[in-house]
Amino acid sequence: MSAVWPVSRAAVRRRRIQTLVIGVVVLLSTTMIVVALGLLAASSGPFDQAYTKQHGAQLLASYDRTKVTDAQLTDAARSAAAVAGPFGQATVDVNTGGPATSLVLVGRADPAGTVDRLNVWKGRWADKPGEIVLNRNPTDSTGRGTPTLGSAMTVAGNNKLTIVGFAYSVSQSADAWVTPAQMTALKPTSTQMLYRFAHAATNAELTAGQNGVTAGLPSGALIGTQSYLALRAAAAGEPNTFVPFLMVFGWLGLAVAVLIVANVVSGAVVAGFKHIGVLKALGFTPSQVMVVYLGMVSIPAVVGCAGGVVLGNILATSLLTRAFENYGAEGIGVPIWVDVAALLGVPALVALSALVPALRARSLSAAQAISAGSAPQSGRALGVQRWLGGTRLPRSVSLGLGLPFARPGRTALTLAAVVLGVTSVTFAVGLGKSLTTYQTAASRVGAVDVTMFGGLKGNGPPPQGEGAPPVAKLTDAQDEALLRSTPGASSVAASAEVPMRMVGASTDLRVSFYRGDFQQVGFRIIEGKWFDGPGQVVVSERFLRQHGLAVGDTVVLQAQDKSVRVQIVGKALYNSGDEVLSNWQTLALVAPNQRASIYEITVKPGTDLDTYVSAVQAKDSGLLETDGQDAGSFVTIVLATVVLLTLMLGTVAALGVFNTVVLNTRERRRDLGMLKSIGMTPAQVTVMVVTSMVALGAIGGLLGIPLGMIAHRVVVPAMANGAQVEIPSFMLNVYPASLLALLILAGIVIAAAGAYVPARAAAHTTIAKVLHNE
Amino acid sequence: MTEDVGNGQAVVQLTAVRKEYGESVALDGVSLEIHAGEAVAVMGPSGSGKSTLLSMVAGLDRPTSGSVVVHGDDLGTLDEKGLALFRRRRIGMIFQFFNLLDDLSALDNVALAAQLTGTSASQARKRALELFEELGIAGRRNTYPSQLSGGERQRVAVARALMNRPAILLADEPTGALDTKAGEQVMDLLLDLNQIGQTLLLVTHDQQLATRCASRVIEFVDGQIAGERSLERTS
Incomplete structure (x- = not known):
């Protein structure tokens, strides 16, 4: 060799x-x-590894302490492969000197056990009342305002706790832990149980396991659950x-x-x-x-x-x-x-x-x-050449159109490359349109004309002094009336946002309570209905998936010392998994004195927005115009990736054409030389060579478009599934006839782009030697 | 068959033409004139610069220095497109290996030259057919090059060269790839063409071709004109 x-x-x-x-x-x-x-x-590898290492809880359940005892829970848990708990649990307010927040606090004697073995990566575990261990990932940034070891925090009113350690739970079983004695002093509102089952690979197996450990418990005792499959999917x-x-x-x-x-x-x-x-x-x-x-x-x-x-x-x-x-x-x-x-x-x-x-x-x-x-053998597609020679087309064009027939095998390979290029472009254009349409709808960009900030959340005293933000001068009701009565207003929706927790889950929720024309603010209901009474919420697909819930289910939301049982009555199109929509009647059950913080206004056509805002602020200078919703960055990243890959594949397809033209012109250099010797200009040579590929481009466009559309139909729902969102079917219909016509051009552009450079090179080659030597 | 330039006037004028390819010198200060109606044969050993001379006259290549004027056109002043148009209108070329397009029929090969000038396909085919009849190959008009004999291919090439009524017909070893009989036929054809006024410039190794067709023979050695003589045609 x-x-x-x-x-x-x-x-x-x-x-x-x-x-x-x-x-x-x-x-x-x-x-x-x-x-x-x-x-x-x-x-899912990193999540699985961390979960295995900690013996993470496959099911985390919260129970109502007024309905079920610890002994009943322990007894019922015998069907589980492993169990931790019962642990006292409470959602408590926290005052660290910064903005008011809440924590899911669990009383646990030690970080070990058969389920949810916590990694105490800094400090130590709490071993006496007055101490607290915070759940934090070692990789989290520790910027200004982050609690530090040894510092104190006040919880649930006036209970001062010292941070003695930081631990990490992949199961997200709590925000913080205290000793069982300390939890008893804080008056737990629920009981936490952590389970592992012999079979828990699917939702069905988890449900079977849950049915096993809750069998025989009083009705309504179980108030919340969190599945590790949902955490895994989110990760x-x-x-x-x-x-x-x-x-x-x-x-x-x-x-x-x-x-x-x-x-x-x-x-x-x-x-x-x-x-x-x-x-x-x-x-x-x-x-x-x-x-x-x-x-x-x-x-x-x-x-x-x-x-x-x-x-x-x-x-x-x-x-x-x-x-x-x-x-x-x-x-x-x-x-x-x-x-x-x-x-x-x-x-x-x-x-x-x-x-x-x-x-x-x-x-x-x-x-x-x-x-x-x-040179190609004679007899091949000669009829086509003869026919083309007799047409009224310029001879350089008709010769070019005939060239692909000289080497049908090569033509087929090149055509396939163009088809794949057009498939990529078609797919990418559809993907981009679907994602953009989704993002516009989900983020409500442009849904309202004016968004005004009405002042503080809650009803505390307004901040005083220089630099303090302006607050609304009028009452909530007066402001809404003002916004409605100002000339040009078409609809006004008022909302207040309250941080809440869902019992059984450790993630913070932002619950936006709406009144007025909330159906005009851009949310699109894709399943169920809008709320029309107290105790009802609308959530996103991602929220449902992350918590293993469905429209029609009931959950318990907590804020400060209030709990409210709500039913999920609808699913709306938006991205966030931690945002819940509800109405003013439900807010009245949680925070009856809360005023609206945001007013979202649509105006009649032709209304000057500056004039409208000025008219409002003339009567309440505390109402500030704020920026509306903006599109998130994730779709932008995906779109940028898609554009980049499309350009790459388009280039690759063009390189395929380029390669073919290089081969063709090399093989036909003698013919090209002869054509130039009888007076074919460089421009005519270029036209002839580019034309030979442009025809392929047009055919490639026709064949590649349906393939791209099929890819779009398959991939976009798969992406939506991966991202835990739902794309309504109308967002998949993104190929109007005008766009299809343009996409045929994509094949022509790919072919012309690939052919142009070697065509120019062929047009300017020195021909004397080619012609004199065989 | 020429136009504009009458017999006796210089159709080709080369003045101190030098052509270098890297280190090697293909033409070294060549000056010559070819007059309308002349048949000039250029002879010499391989590498003496004969084909380079032909390329200069045809505008297929440019001299390193010196000037080439053909039918009043100073080729040094023409750009690529200008040279293409010049070849289209003024030059007819035939080659040793014919250089026909294998995908086109004999008739379409010839018609192509006229179609490039904007002549319609039907007009071009009509004119091509006239030439086919003049050259005695009308019966082979719809045949493809691979199905033609060498002599027939060269006749087709000649027909293509004559299609646009060139000022000068350039022939590069036109009988080099032909058997004796076919070579004789091509020689006769060239002679006939010259006798009706077509200016010819032949490059050949073939003494018989030169003496039979040419009125003047120019000898090339090492890129220079080594000698020149007028001939009495033998036919």
Whole structure:
């Protein structure tokens, strides 16, 4: 084989452009594949590892202490594989000198146990009353205002507790822990039980486990639960959003790479008949000739693949670290099997695509190869050429249109590359439109014309002195009346936001209580209905998924010392998993004296917003106009990624065309020289060569569009599922006829862009030598 | 078949033309004139600069120094497009290996030259057919190059070269790839063309072709004119 290597290396050097094209295409597609597979493989890995290490609770349940005793709970828990509790639990107000907050506090004697083994990573566990341990991730930032070890905090009125340690619970079983004695003194309102079951891989198994441990308990005793599957899904939400479309782009990229490689090797074999003949005449065996041609593409493929693996690891690690920083994400990366699979699989795929033309080189006889010309055989699609020659089209155009028929195999490969490019563009455009439409609807951008801040939340004394924010001068009712009566107003919705907790869950909720024209502020109900009475809430898909709930379920919300049982009556389209919508009648059950803090106003067409705001502020200078809703950054990141990948794939497809045109013009340099010798201008040569590919582009557009639309239909719901949101079906109908017409242009643009540079080069080559020598 | 330039006037004027390809000198200060109606043969050993001279006259390549004027056009002043238009209107070329487009029929190969000037397909085919009849290959008009004999291919190439009534017909070893009989036929054809006024510039190794077709022979050695002689045609 010693003779094969220098010949392969020389072939690589001789075909620098094709080598570069193969290397770049393989690099880009490998990068996408590695990122997608890396995210897929590692999307729940960090959470699972941390959960296993802590023996995390698979089900966290809160019980009403007035309805069930600790002994009953312990007795009922016998069906669980492991259990921790009962622990006293209370949601308490906290005063650390900053803004008022609340904590889910649990009384626990020690951090160990069979379930939820806490990692006390700083300080020690609380061993006497007056001490508290806070739940905090070691990787959380510790900026200004963050509680420090040894500092004191006042909870539940006047109970002063000293922070003696920081622990971390992956199960999110509490915000803080105290001794059981201290909890008794704080008067717990509920009892916490933590369970692990023999089978808990699915929601059904968890439900079965829950039914087992609650069997026989009094009705209404269970007031809240938290599933580890919901926490797991929340943790993997961001990577799972990226995986579907990265997979699509990755496979599309790889398919284009295979097509281009097949095209390059076929072209090299066709153009290199004489070279093959010479090699055989020198004594190369058929297999050695085949290896030369395989080696020619394998060298750039291996280099591109290695680069793609490195780049893919960097990108995937960055995404995973960002997604899993809460689970100790140091060292999270792409699993080694992904790298190995890519390093072996991609070059193997490339070599396989080169195999058929390489086998052709292998089977050629030396005499046949040496005597073969590089020009196409006659008789091929000649009727088309003749017909085109008789049309009224400029001759450079009609000649160009006929060129693809000279090499139908190459034309098919190039067409496939263009089809995949158009598929990518179609898919990306649809994805972008769906995401933008969703984001606009979900974030309510532009839904209201004016948003005014009405002053403080709650009813405390307004802050005094210089620098204190202005407050509304009028009462809540007077302000609403003022906003409604000011000329131009069309609708006014008032809202107050109250921080609350859902019993059984440790995450903070923001509950927005609405009155007035709340149906005009941009929320779209996608299941159930709007609230129309006290004790009703509307939530998001993400909220339901993260808490394992459904429309129709009832939950208990707590704020300060008040609890309210509410029913989920509807699901609205918005992103947040910790925001709950309710009405003023429900607020009256929690904070009856609360005033509205935000007024959202729509105005009649033609109303000048500045005039409206000025008129309002003339009567209440404390009402301030604030910025409306803005779109979140996540969709922007996804869109930027999609645009980047589309450009990459579009470029890859254009490189496929580029490669074909380079091969065609090299093979036809004699013909091009002749055409120039009889007076074809450089511009006509360029037109002829570009036209030969533009026709393919138009056909590629027609074929690629439906494929892109299918990919869009499959991927967008999968992304929504990963992101724990719901995309209504109307947001998938994003391809109007005008857009489809434009998308056909995408194929033409890809083809023209790929063909232009080699066409120009062909138009300006020196032709004298080509014509004088066979 | 020429236009504008009458017999006796210089159709081609080369003045001190030098052409270098890197270190090697292909033409070294060549000056010559070719007059309307002349048939000039350029002869010499391989690498003497014959084909380079032809490329200069055809505007396929540019001299490193010196000037080339053909039918009043100073080729040094023309850009790429200008050179293409010049070739289209003034030059007809035939090559040793014919250089026909394999995808086009013989008739379409010839018609192509006129279609590039904007002539309609039907007009171009009509004119091509006239040439086919003049050259005795009308029966082969719908045949593809690979199905033609060498002599027939060269006749098609000649027809294509004559399509736009060129000022000068350039022939690069026109019989080099042909058997004796076909070569004779092509020689006769060129002679006939010259006798009806077509200016010819032949590059050839073939002494017989030169003596039969040319009225003047220019000898090239190492890129320079080594000698020049007028001939009495043998036909």
